[in-house]
Amino acid sequence: MQNNKGAIKIIFHDLKDKYLFEIDDNGPGIPAEELNTLFDWIYTVKKSALDNSYSDLPLVKRLLTKMNGGILVQSEIGKGSSFVFSVPKG
Numbered sequence: 001m002q003n004n005k006g007a008i009k010i011i012f013h014d015l016k017d018k019y020l021f022e023i024d025d026n027g028p029g030i031p032a033e034e035l036n037t038l039f040d041w042i043y044t045v046k047k048s049a050l051d052n053s054y055s056d057l058p059l060v061k062r063l064l065t066k067m068n069g070g071i072l073v074q075s076e077i078g079k080g081s082s083f084v085f086s087v088p089k090g
Contacts, residue, residue: 018069018089024082030075038073060085 006027013020030038039061064071068088075081 018086020084020086022082022084024080026080029077029079030073030081031077032075035073035075039071 007025009022009024011022011024013022039057041058061071064085064087069086071083071085073081073083
């Protein structure tokens with residue numbers, strides 16, 4: 001987090017056919033122009049040379065995809081980010 005007042009909230013949903021996780025923070029947010037490339041390998045390699053914030057996201061997406069799950073992100077500058085991911089049961 002950027003300051004001492006940062007917070008992370010983790011919510012778990014046990015749905016009929018999948019597990020759904022929500023991870024919300026009140027950090028600085030992710031610029032809208034970065035949201036489309038956040039899970040791209042090339043983008044995050046370049047970004048991690050300056051800032052390690054997103055370096056694992058392509059791996060997370062790849063693993064979730066291999067498990068027939070998925071991940072989404074929403075973010076607003078100054079308000080924080082929300083990552084939602086799911087994995088099927090069984």
